[in-house]
Amino acid sequence: MADPYTTLGVQRGASEADIKKAYRTLAKELHPDRNKDNPKAAERFGQVTSAYDLLSDKDKRARFDRGEIDADGNPASPFGFGGGGPRPGQGGGQPFGDDGMDLGDIFDGLFGGGRGRGGGGFGRGARQAPPQRGGNVSYKLAVTFEDAAALKPQRITLQDGKTIDLKLSVGVETGTQMKLGGKGQPGPGGAGDAIVTIEVRPHRFFERDGDNVRLNLPVTLKEAVLGGKVKVPTVDGAVMLGIPAGATSGKVLRLKGKGFHAKAGARGDQLVTLMIDLPSEDEALKTFVEGWSGDDGRNPRAGLGV
Incomplete structure (x- = not known):
């Protein structure tokens, strides 16, 4: 696998947040479900995921940065033959020290490898990839x-x-x-x-708001005026909720711990917004309102500047 930093398009010293952001962007762009006719995108998606798996693991990332493991998470060469120069037995001429000494001979002697035998010697045999x-x-x-x-x-x-x-x-x-x-x-x-x-x-009536869940709850005029207990659906099942007397539409009541589980460990709440539901045809109610002045001197729209 290529260098994971290059694969994700981030600098070697990038923060965890930068790495996660780069991964999410690429994963969304390359996801197989969005590239069903592009096998190269699926292959690239796997490479991006593998790179993120390594860099999101603090221990693996530190070991990679120190050269202890390669981009696939496998142990690097015990003698540090990585990067630019040719390795012993891999072409580019024979490896020599500063004084002209053939280092291949040293490795042959240490590991029992003979010149020209190809298979068993560290210095001359081709090093097999893991x-x-x-x-x-x-x-x-x-x-x-x-x-x-x-x-x-x-x-x-x-x-x-x-x-x-x-x-x-x-x-x-x-x-x-x-x-x-x-x-x-x-x-x-x-x-x-x-x-x-x-x-x-x-969901058809729940809506997510961060770690909270919102619900618009219809209540009758009687329930709003006199208050009482009503049954309310939650993600964990129905519960009873107390409606305070004199409640108005738009009033928000809270059910603790009925939301989503946050990454920090706490759980969000369910926020219930009351919506007074009036019957469309109720002659008794119509007669009552017509005979009720309803003028208490308040302007319920004053907050709107009118």
Whole structure:
């Protein structure tokens, strides 16, 4: 794999936020679902994902920067033969020290390799590349609004027909990617990973607002005037909510801990906006209002400047 910094298009000293931003931009652009007729985009998507996997791991990134592992996460040469110059036995002439000493002879003596024998010697034999891991496999998983908020486990079927229960991560949202290690294509160096992209389905009456959930709740005129308990749907099931007497349309009530799980660990709330629902044809109500002056000296539109 190419240098992961180059693959993501960031500088070597880039911050974690810059790396994550670059990855999200490229992943959105190259995702296989958006490039079904472009196999090169799918290949590039795998490269970008592998680069992000390495650089988002603080330990692996530090080891890569120190030259201890390569871009595939494999151990680098124990003698540091990386980068620009030719390695022993790899062409470009024989390796010599500052005083003209043939370093190939030294390595032959240390590791028992003979000139011209090709196979066993470190200095003269061709150094075999480490076995390659299998490719990553991308999946798209649609999750209901309620399941995403409550972090309910999701069952996903892999390409080999096996099923696995996936535990959703806190802060999950549409576009969140989760990695299942070793669940990708098999390979001589081990299986690749499964990359699962989450899509949270919209809801017919819930709306997400950050980690909170918003709901417009219709109430009757009697419930608004006199107050009382009403049943309210939440992502965890229905609960009873107390309506204060004299409530008006637009009043927001809060149900603690009925929202999405935040990355910091806390859970958001459900914000319930009351909407007084008047009947379209109610002669008794019409007669009452006609006989009621309703003039208490207030101007309910004063806040609008009129």
